[in-house]
Amino acid sequence: MAAATHADAFAGLARSAVLDACTSCGECLRACPMAAPAGLADADAAGVTGGVLAILRGQPATPEARRWTEVCSGSGLCIPACPEGVNPRLMLSLARGMLRHAESxxxxxxxxxxxxxxxxxxxxxxxxxxxxxxxxxxxxxxxxxxxxxxxxxxxxxxxxxxxxxxxxxxxxxxxxxxxxxxxxxxxxxxxxxxxxxxxxxxxxxxxxxxxxxxxxxxxxxxxxxxxxxxxxxxxxxxxxxxxxxxxxxxxxxxxxxxxxxxxxxxxSRFDELAAMFVHRVEKRVALSERTGMPAVNRAVKRLLGAVPGVEFVELETPRAGLMSVHLSALPAFKTDLLAAELRAAAAAGVTTLATVFHACHREVVRFERETEFEILNVMEIFAASMGIACEDLYKQMTRLADVDAVLAQHAASLAGSGMPMAELRETLVADLFPSR
Ligand code: SF4
Ligand code: SF4
The missing domain is CATH 3.40.50.1860 (Rossmann fold)
Incomplete structure (x- = not known):
């Protein structure tokens, strides 16, 4: 970057993309699904957003502004809510980084x-x-x-x-x-x-x-x-x-x-892809959906609608976040959202709950053991209709009893890999068998 430091470059972006346009109206906080579970439901929205602007100017953070920057999950519901064309998700991302940078x-x-x-x-x-x-x-x-x-x-x-x-x-x-x-x-x-x-x-x-x-x-x-x-x-x-x-x-x-x-x-290649969906996939499908990429959700639903045999079911359930993992700053809220989604899918009588993104898939697929329906990624449905072979090796690992069983099953791959065993165990447990 031509700016003296990268921190200067981010401060420059904050000035041109946020500070020059934001009026502290507070509409973005009012639209934010993280505000209530973060304890900001009754906060003065204009005051909180003014506090975020203060962070971007290098001034001290109010507790409410700090809280909001910490819990932003990238939901993006704030973006269409802004009357000034500011991207509040960018505003929060810059403020969180600049605040932590300023502290130490x-x-x-x-x-x-x-x-x-x-x-x-x-x-x-x-x-x-x-x-x-x-x-x-x-x-x-x-x-x-x-x-x-x-x-x-x-x-x-x-x-x-x-x-x-x-x-x-x-x-x-x-x-x-x-x-x-x-x-x-x-x-x-x-x-x-x-x-x-x-x-x-x-x-x-x-x-x-x-x-x-x-x-x-x-x-x-x-x-x-x-x-x-x-x-x-x-x-x-x-x-x-x-x-x-x-x-x-x-x-x-x-x-x-x-x-x-x-x-x-x-x-953008919908017609060509739809023509390639030649095999019937007899499933009643709902999406495990987040809000951060609405155009992606629309595209995925349109494509699912073109797969012969798929009956798509829209779930009425609260949603937030860019991916499931981005909700982790509020663990109880995250657990409640996922439980509500699983309940809604069961009530709708789906055969299949389909994840969209990889990080959601890793977190949601573990629950297949507890549900009446299967949990797949949407790519598996497209693959089935196009005759592309695929196998969810990650899900197979989550179905094993414990980390020892995973290591035993993959002993051949481990031989000569040079991966330290303690580190490997810790990594696998954190991902595959997290305590709930
Ligand atoms: S992107 Fe962040 S600030 Fe915007 S609605 Fe989502 S969680 Fe709230
Ligand atoms: S980012 Fe937009 S919605 Fe949020 S306070 Fe500023 S002007 Fe209002």
Whole structure:
């Protein structure tokens, strides 16, 4: 970035995207599903939003403004509520990062490193247990892309798989297989060495977030494609709403590419895809749905409607968040939302509750043991209709009795992997068998 520091660049984005336009009307807080469970239902909305603006100006945080920045789950319901065209989700993301950065840069750096390392360990553990090297490289291609190809050879887009979808590899592999069927010229980027910077940004390590995202944006741009499709909504928000605008603004130029969700691209190829849904999938399906990406929800429902045999059921149940994991700042609220969704699905008599994103899938699929219906990812339904083979290896692990059974079943993959056993056990338990 041309700004003196990455922190300066984020402050510049806060000025131009939020402070110059926000009137502290409070409509975003009134629309926010996290406000009531966070104890902010009776707070003065204009005062709380004014407190968030104070954080962005580098002034002390009020307790209410701090609370709101801590619990924002990326629901996005605030975005259409803003009469001034501000993106309050960006406002909260910048305020959370800037507040933690201002309190202690060293603590922010440590927290960012801790959460990134924990993610990278889990990615390594699950990918090595479940996949061969060739399949890992298909989802997370190693190395840097070669310099931009001539325009006529450049890919139409880069499919950015992010870091974590590989923990549920069947989802990523079907996503890739669908692109193959669509006969599009595309490149793939992803893996912890191509991270969007969300772990550092959320922890307040603004320099780390700017550095990591800058490296990733450079790698994505090197493919020479005019756009990037993100699988992960967290990457989409982090790169699309925060990092790409911050870097472009600091460099004084336009962003080198646009970024959009993968499912929006599938929606743009709807007719061709619908023609490929040739096998009947006799299921009564509801979505395990979050609110952060409404266009994705619409695209997924439209595609499900084109699968012969699928009867889609809309569930009337409260919803929030970008993915299930983003609700973790309010654990009781998160548990209640999920329980309500499972109850609504049972009451609607569905055969199938379908998750959309990988992180929701990891959290929701465990409940299949307790439900009358199956829990799948939507990609499995599309795969079945298109005749693409896929197998949910992650769900199979959750169905084993304990971590010892997982390790025994995957002993062959473990041999010679060099993964420290204590670290591996800890990673698997945290993911597959968390205490509730
Ligand atoms: S993104 Fe969602 S959780 Fe965050 S402030 Fe907006 S409505 Fe609230
Ligand atoms: S971000 Fe928009 S909705 Fe929220 S206080 Fe500012 S002007 Fe009002």
């Amino acid at each position: 840069e060293a603590a922010a750096r440590q927290a960012g490193t801790r959460s990134f390392t924990s993610m990278a360990r889990a990615v390594k553990a699950f990918s090595r247990l479940m996949l061969d090297a060739q399949t890992i490289a298909r989802i997370h291609p190693p190395g840097r892309p070669s310099p931009a190809a001539p325009a006529d050879a450049a890919p139409e887009f880069v499919f950015y798989t992010g870091c974590n979808v590989i923990r549920t590899p069947h989802i990523a592999l079907v996503a890739l297989d669908i692109l193959e069927r669509l006969e599009v010229r595309y490149a793939v980027a992803g893996g912890p060495s191509t991270c969007c910077g969300v772990y550092q940004m959320g922890s307040g390590d603004l320099e780390g977030a700017g550095r990591i995202s800058g490296s990733t944006l450079g790698k994505l741009a090197a493919h020479g494609a005019p756009r990037v499709l993100a699988w992960c909504p967290s990457c989409q928000v982090q790169l699309g709403e925060v990092q790409l605008p911050a870097h472009a603004r600091a460099a004084g130029g336009d962003a080198p590419f646009t970024i959009a969700p993968y499912f929006e691209y599938l929606d």
